[in-house]
Amino acid sequence: MRSQPRFRHGGIQIDASKDWQPARPARNAFLPNGAVVPLKQHAGPAARCLVRKGEYVREGMLIGKAEAPSSANVHAPVPGVVRDIRRISLPEGGDSEAVVIALEGSFDRLGRREERYLWKSMTRRDMLNTLRDRGVVDTEAPGRPLYDLLGDKEGPGLLVLNAVESEPYLRAESSILLDKAQEILDGFDILRKILSPERSVIALDDSAAAESFSKANAAGSRETALAEVSVLEPRYPLDMERQLLESLRFDRGRGGKKALIVRPSAAFAVYEAIVLAKPMLERYVTVAGGAVKHPAVYKARIGTPIGDLIEECGGFLGPPARLILGGPIRGHAVHDLDAPVTKTSSAVLALTDEEVSSSRRSPCIRCGRCAEACPERLIPELLYRLVSNRRQAEAVELGLDCCTLCGACGYICPSRVPLVASFAAYRRPLPATGEALR
Ligand code: SF4
Numbered sequence: 001m002r003s004q005p006r007f008r009h010g011g012i013q014i015d016a017s018k019d020w021q022p023a024r025p026a027r028n029a030f031l032p033n034g035a036v037v038p039l040k041q042h043a044g045p046a047a048r049c050l051v052r053k054g055e056y057v058r059e060g061m062l063i064g065k066a067e068a069p070s071s072a073n074v075h076a077p078v079p080g081v082v083r084d085i086r087r088i089s090l091p092e093g094g095d096s097e098a099v100v101i102a103l104e105g106s107f108d109r110l111g112r113r114e115e116r117y118l119w120k121s122m123t124r125r126d127m128l129n130t131l132r133d134r135g136v137v138d139t140e141a142p143g144r145p146l147y148d149l150l151g152d153k154e155g156p157g158l159l160v161l162n163a164v165e166s167e168p169y170l171r172a173e174s175s176i177l178l179d180k181a182q183e184i185l186d187g188f189d190i191l192r193k194i195l196s197p198e199r200s201v202i203a204l205d206d207s208a209a210a211e212s213f214s215k216a217n218a219a220g221s222r223e224t225a226l227a228e229v230s231v232l233e234p235r236y237p238l239d240m241e242r243q244l245l246e247s248l249r250f251d252r253g254r255g256g257k258k259a260l261i262v263r264p265s266a267a268f269a270v271y272e273a274i275v276l277a278k279p280m281l282e283r284y285v286t287v288a289g290g291a292v293k294h295p296a297v298y299k300a301r302i303g304t305p306i307g308d309l310i311e312e313c314g315g316f317l318g319p320p321a322r323l324i325l326g327g328p329i330r331g332h333a334v335h336d337l338d339a340p341v342t343k344t345s346s347a348v349l350a351l352t353d354e355e356v357s358s359s360r361r362s363p364c365i366r367c368g369r370c371a372e373a374c375p376e377r378l379i380p381e382l383l384y385r386l387v388s389n390r391r392q393a394e395a396v397e398l399g400l401d402c403c404t405l406c407g408a409c410g411y412i413c414p415s416r417v418p419l420v421a422s423f424a425a426y427r428r429p430l431p432a433t434g435e436a437l438r
């Protein structure tokens with residue numbers, strides 16, 4: 001194993017030991033009495049609903065059919081009766097039809113011995129079709145179907161298993177490394193077989209979970225042991241594509257070589273779909289923040305209300321100042337404890353007023369820390385002044401449209417100037433995030 005330098009400019013050092021304990025194996029969340037399953041948990045249009053109110057559904061049954069590009073199949077995470085089909089708001093914006101399943105009847109998978117399929121004899125096309133049928137999507141928002149990401153005939157120059165969690169509080173990917181090392185490595189091998197990349201890298205940080213995963217990899221006789229292992233400094237925003245590829249010194253070259261970046265949770269979903277013939281029914285979710293009594297990582301069924309997960313953590317210590325789905329820097333505020341876990345949910349955070357710090361907002365003191373932190377070499381303080389004075393054209397000239405909304409400047413700002421919200425309001429729309437294969 002050899003160390004690699006970090007990305008070249010900016011970023012912020014996150015001291016993970018400050019927010020809560022190191023990653024531990026995940027706990028199994030209680031099964032939800034009522035699973036709320038959105039038919040849009042992916043980048044494209046919602047899947048078409050295949051069930052009716054009052055109908056009994058089995059665990060893993062197809063309940064939503066993908067009928068458009070970037071859409072994905074949706075399966076029943078629990079057995080039960082369809083109590084309702086209604087529209088719900090999605091935390092990341094927009095709304096979706098959702099199937100509400102009241103838990104009832106027996107499980108087809110849970111608690112039963114799982115049959116394993118020999119993936120090495122499968123063809124690339126068979127594996128791709130299986131991933132499509134099982135509704136496997138990239139576990140990072142916006143949840144692009146892996147069938148679309150992998151279906152590109154031309155193999156990428158680089159395939160990365162990115163296990164570095166660079167936002168504070170997040171531990172789900174580390175927990176899955178501890179719980180499912182062999183399965184993740186098999187999933188990564190499957191991806192390597194589908195894609196035949198020129199170079200494969202396992203990107204880790206220096207955490208105990210990463211170390212144990214690295215040992216599991218080195219001890220195995222599988223092909224993944226041949227992949228390069230890079231230990232990277234967990235400096236935010238290392239999980240953004242440009243910063244990660246720069247850290248790995250990946251050069252697209254003149255031909256514009258492509259790179260595919262997947263999370264351990266996505267590699268695990270690939271393993272489950274191909275080896276166990278299992279659709280995406282569960283997610284590893286971090287439940288943390290200063291307002292949560294006992295933070296933990298849970299393996300939860302899709303459709304589990306986030307309020308149920310917080311209850312499992314012992315509830316709130318006090319009223320949270322903000323509830324966030326995802327990381328504290330790039331996550332989405334959520335106002336409803338009934339909001340469900342989806343295929344792309346990585347975390348539920350209940351933050352205290354002190355953690356949010358909105359009450360300490362004060363004028364800019366020109367300290368320059370935002371510029372030091374900006375990985376795109378922008379001067380956020382200056383951009384903010386320009387957009388606040390409606391001088392957007394000048395801000396664009398100074399690089400406003402290059403802002404990736406990574407949030408590093410806002411996180412580091414001692415005055416809590418609302419930098420990122422202003423940039424989000426004034427910059428041109430970003431290209432779709434999660435389009436890793438480009
Ligand atoms: S970090 Fe905040 S206070 Fe410091 S220069 Fe930037 S905007 Fe101003």
Ligand code: SF4
Nearest residue numbers: 374403404406407409
């Ligand atoms: S949000 Fe934009 S301006 Fe702020 S650090 Fe990130 S890229 Fe730079």
